[in-house]
Amino acid sequence: MARPIILGVVGDSATGKTTLTKGLVEILGSENVTHIGMDDYHCYDRQERKEHEITPLNPECNYMDIIGQHLTHLRNGEPILKPVYQHGDGTFGRPDYVKPQSFVLIEGLLGYHTPELSSNFDVRVYLAPPEELRREWKVKRDTSKRGYTEEQVLAELDMREPDSESFIRPQRSRADIVVAFQPGVKDDPDHLDAVLTLREGLPHPDLSSLEGGADAIEVEQHASERRIRIPGEIDKERGAAIEEAIWEQMHFARHLRTEQLGLFAIGTDEEHRSESLAITQVLILYHLVTAKATAAIGGDDVANGRDTASGVPSPA
């Protein structure tokens, strides 16, 4: 069996990590995905963090070396005994025996903290919504789902800001794909633009057929980065056409296609659907199935752009 493919979804608190991965887990099939939250690797429980005056964003508040060790094991197809942090009461529970499935999705605050650590991932996504939007999301989530008041959440955000600056945001530079949802023409949560920065290293799909015309995807090249804007106001048909263009470039995985992408919730609201989210998810999926297919035919590191001369035909 081909080795597990490791996806990193890294970003500050409430940047949409879980929303982004949820659709991916559903499309890949939960039985094929090992889904790990890096919060499990905190070294201090909630009470101790208070006493030590340390935030979870600080690498010293996390067993960074153990995370690296476990990532290496998972990548090699080996099981781990994963610690368990319980968000409910902020304490640690009984560890969990975890075997890597075909895909391993790791979401967390500090996945790309060092070059060594980030080299464990096949596909590195970093979530970078504008701070204003993130604060809004965090208030909505933590007041509706985690029982805090708005004042508490805002105070916590201010308290964490120096660590966000020191430890979280610098990781952006190590991502293959930076995803920034942001208010677009229609200023509502269902119609956010998705601005994707695609870095060299991963072979990205060809989107040239999607440029131009109304509701067009805008593509700009900045040195070694390609920046793509998926307008939030495109309608369902146009969204489906764009998704279709990407699916065509991963024809060996067409059987995975469903309507499950693009769904999200705000607080405890019912589910919404966003075309730009769905397209972002398809793009990430493209990289996951490409990496998997490449590993399956022995070109292990093609997905990381480290062995482009191996003769494996590139779908892009």
Added chain:
Amino acid sequence: MARPIILGVVGDSATGKTTLTKGLVEILGSENVTHIGMDDYHCYDRQERKEHEITPLNPECNYMDIIGQHLTHLRNGEPILKPVYQHGDGTFGRPDYVKPQSFVLIEGLLGYHTPELSSNFDVRVYLAPPEELRREWKVKRDTSKRGYTEEQVLAELDMREPDSESFIRPQRSRADIVVAFQPGVKDDPDHLDAVLTLREGLPHPDLSSLEGGADAIEVEQHASERRIRIPGEIDKERGAAIEEAIWEQMHFARHLRTEQLGLFAIGTDEEHRSESLAITQVLILYHLVTAKATAAIGGDDVANGRDTASGVPSPA
């Protein structure tokens, strides 16, 4: 720094694992020793074992693969996040971040379950007192320290017997040193004989000067095994002379010498001293410091008898 030296102390429940290692930890200095109990790697808590009708002696009741993984990390000088099994209430606690010190002492039921697993140890001790004596020890310990009745302990022993036979005793053949304390001339706990079986593979110290005469150590060679009987009735002076003869063969470690060896407790009794225990401990210590010295000068596997041609002078 030389890599950690790993000692295994394996044997059935109540064979004296903790008693044997306690003196070693004290002489090496607790700050130099990482002491790990393999019971921490149970996969089922007490309640679940009851439901599954499985004993802790069964490999399927333990994360054997994770034990191997962690041993490899420790041997490489890397930290582990160790699970914690709480004997008090039979549940799992918060994991423990453990860095290997100079010496790693692992005691447990199943350390030599497979050849791969046992190859992680530099020195492999197996404890094999006569079953009758072990039953007596288990009753004394579990009624005094773990709150069981004698009937409960005896029933538990009978229930575990098939697993002891299937999984525990076969490991004896993988040990470098088999230690069997047993009743000698004076039939009391302070004067047990120690019968040591020394296997080829480890270079054992020269004990020929101690043979013959009154209170003599008896040495017999059986094919590739040397069997040594340390009489339980020898007095403190004779015991000290024997210890001295072994210490002379590890002169680079003479600074470790103390009076801490040979101490043991029965149930909640005060501490006793046994000369044969002290001598057994010095013999094991000999192997630990020899392995350490060898690793320190680059002859990594001399201690395992796998590289005797490396030119490192053998103290024996």
